[in-house]
Amino acid sequence: MEFAIKLSQFLLSLSILIILHELGHFIPAKLFKTRVEKFYLFFDVKYSLFKKKIGETEYGIGWLPLGGYVKISGMIDESMDKEQMALPPQPWEFRSKPTWQRLIIMLGGVTVNFILAFIIYIGMTYVYGDLYIxxxxxxxxxxxxxxxxxxxxxxxxxxxxxxxxxxxxxxxxxxxxxxxxxxxxxxxxxxxxxxxxxxxxxxxxxxxxxxxxxxxxxMPFVVGEFQNESPNKNTLKAGDILISLNGKAIKYFDEAELVLNAYKGKRINAVVIRDEKNTNVSLQINKEGKLGFQVGTLTEDNLEKLGYFKLTQQKYSFSESIPVGIEKGKNQLISYGGQLQKIFNPKTGAYKGVGGFGAIFNVFPSTWSWQAFWGITALLSIMLGVMNLLPIPALDGGHVVFLLYEMISGKKPSDNFMEKAQLVGFVLLISLLLFANGNDIYKAIVGK
CATH class of the missing domain: 2.30.42.10 (PDZ domain)
Incomplete structure (x- = not known):
């Protein structure tokens, strides 16, 4: 069930991001009377799970959930449709449109990604507010x-x-x-x-x-789930909070380690909070300096009630949520930009943490949480927008670079050059995809 919940969140988030990104290309293309031949969620290699043609556009769902695409007439893209490009340009084709219109079409996807992220952060700020210490x-x-x-x-x-x-x-x-x-x-x-x-x-x-x-x-030293061989099963109860070990006051879990290691294999007296009362117990410490249970957790409300810290809940009106949400989106965008800089700097070793679809899948929690879902989706939307802006042929950023060159120089790159650039970009993307997902596989094998 946990796997199904994670998978559902993963596919829903991915679908939202892909559809809206491709709509960012589709809408301006239609506004500029450019023909869109296909609009697909996921890739339809060899066959589609669903397809329906409405007007001049075929809408469909592919079977390979690695992204999605819109196929725009007269554009050199991943389809590498050389036959179409060999024919004379038609008025409805991408290549026949003014440079500024083509630029808007290419920037449409990432623009939607960034707008979506900011809208989500504004919405989350309004609905959930801020909870902090x-x-x-x-x-x-x-x-x-x-x-x-x-x-x-x-x-x-x-x-x-x-x-x-x-x-x-x-x-x-x-x-x-x-x-x-x-x-x-x-x-x-x-x-x-x-x-x-x-x-x-x-x-x-x-x-x-x-x-x-x-x-x-x-955190306090809370009794959690017992191990089968625990010598303290009949003495402690789940939810007990250890506050004294052998006469030494223990406020936090990290303070217990020294005491437990000093009395390995011995029995000591302890005090626990149980049902809001202090209770004396006798505990057996094993040879490893453990008590035989997993450390438990307390809710934030209980931690506040016990005086460990005070939670501050800040709510915002809708008008207040807008600047706060925008600020959160801006900070996340700057933060992700900083992460990319570290990834491309071999000295940091950050490249070792690059992950693929497995890493994205594991970010989602195993229980359904709309707050977590929208927070992750907003972050992924920023990541998708930034990654697509990288000046790599086959990505939106690569097309934008060539269009800017055309606007500045007044010279349009030849179709032959664009086809070769697209091929180089495709090889780069496949290499990055293999590296990222290879990292996922490696971590799964070595248990990291």
């Missing part, structure tokens, strides 16, 4: 579970002051990825501010160690 309310700092971050100098208990010079006022889940992408972090450690310069290959090291989250909120 004020950075000043994290009195005991952060929890660092990432050995790469620890090696770089970030420690549990640190309070994040700024990232790359930008002051941090709110602690939100994305702060971990912000650190991952940064060059330096300013922390407050025991009242003293310390600047930590992160290594150039910080991302690469995290990918090698399969560590994605640099930092987390410090």
């Amino acid at each position: 004020k950075n000043d309310d994290l009195k005991d700092g952060i929890w660092v579970t990432n050995p790469v971050a620890e090696k770089a100098g970030i420690k549990t208990g640190d309070k994040i002051v700024s990232i790359d010079g930008k002051k941090i006022d709110r602690f939100v889940p994305s702060i971990s990825s912000d650190i991952l992408m940064s060059k330096k972090v300013l922390v407050n450690r025991n009242g003293k501010e310390i600047e930590i310069n992160l290594p150039v290959d910080f991302i690469g090291q995290n990918i090698d160690e399969n560590t994605k989250n640099a930092i987390k909120l410090r």
